[in-house]
Amino acid sequence: MRSRRKLLLAYILTLLWAVPGTADSFTLDQLLDMPLEQLLQLTITSRHAPPLSARWPPPPNGPRTVEHRDAA
Amino acid sequence: MPRSTRMAAWCLSLALLAFAPAAVSDDLPEYRLKAAFLYNFALFTEWPADLGATLNLCVYGRDPFGEEIDALQGKPVGARRIVVRRFTSIEGLSVCQVVFIVNPSGDGISRVLSALHGASVLTVADAPGAARQGVALNMNLVNNKITFEANLTAVRAANLTLSSKLLSLATEVLP
Numbered sequence: 001m002r003s004r005r006k007l008l009l010a011y012i013l014t015l016l017w018a019v020p021g022t023a024d025s026f027t028l029d030q031l032l033d034m035p036l037e038q039l040l041q042l043t044i045t046s047r048h049a050p051p052l053s054a055r056w057p058p059p060p061n062g063p064r065t066v067e068h069r070d071a072a
Numbered sequence: 073m074p075r076s077t078r079m080a081a082w083c084l085s086l087a088l089l090a091f092a093p094a095a096v097s098d099d100l101p102e103y104r105l106k107a108a109f110l111y112n113f114a115l116f117t118e119w120p121a122d123l124g125a126t127l128n129l130c131v132y133g134r135d136p137f138g139e140e141i142d143a144l145q146g147k148p149v150g151a152r153r154i155v156v157r158r159f160t161s162i163e164g165l166s167v168c169q170v171v172f173i174v175n176p177s178g179d180g181i182s183r184v185l186s187a188l189h190g191a192s193v194l195t196v197a198d199a200p201g202a203a204r205q206g207v208a209l210n211m212n213l214v215n216n217k218i219t220f221e222a223n224l225t226a227v228r229a230a231n232l233t234l235s236s237k238l239l240s241l242a243t244e245v246l247p
Binding site: 027032034046 | 099100101102104105107108109111112116140143144147213215216217218219237238241
């Protein structure tokens with residue numbers, strides 16, 4: 001019984017080891033070693049989308065404001 | 073082995089296999105790849121001989137790279153080493169050799185280009201139409217891949233030369 005448990009544990013550990021983790025696949029150092037032709041073929045997986053409040057530089061007429069009007 | 077244990081093992085196996093495709097896909101954030109392009113732009117540029125031992129790579133505006141670009145610190149470009157610097161005012165940009173202009177829009181970009189006029193500075197941006205506005209190299213996202221265009225007038229005005237290899241890979245080269 002104990003040996004079967006050990007076998008099961010070994011099986012699970014092997015499976016966990018075999019499935020790659022979610023760590024970043026490309027570090028910047030790896031990218032810097034690639035030729036430019038290869039960089040052009042890479043697909044980004046996450047886009048940078050700054051929130052509206054973080055836009056820089058601010059528009060010439062100043063930051064957008066919300067106008068509040070009291071109901072008559 | 074008890075039946076329940078065997079079932080649990082099979083369920084775990086199936087779960088791991090189901091999530092495996094997501095796990096193996098490459099995680100590549102936009103600005104990590106753009107930092108690599110910036111480095112290549114510096115590599116494929118012919119710099120003035122009297123530049124000194126460092127090449128200041130500056131980010132002007134609200135930095136979208138974060139720590140991704142810090143990894144370029146000290147990387148070699150020929151005999152020089154990159155120094156990453158961040159600026160929020162135009163006045164400091166005179167020390168830069170590469171300036172990445174963040175989110176150029178409106179008269180912001182023309183003010184930066186005016187301030188750098190005549191200086192040996194490679195201007196880079198990632199905004200649609202920035203090359204036509206006078207930025208030397210502009211990155212675009214097409215189908216989540218990065219392409220770039222070059223403005224030779226801007227490059228010549230900065231007394232710089234881009235390698236023919238870099239230009240051959242540009243999607244558009246403005247004369």
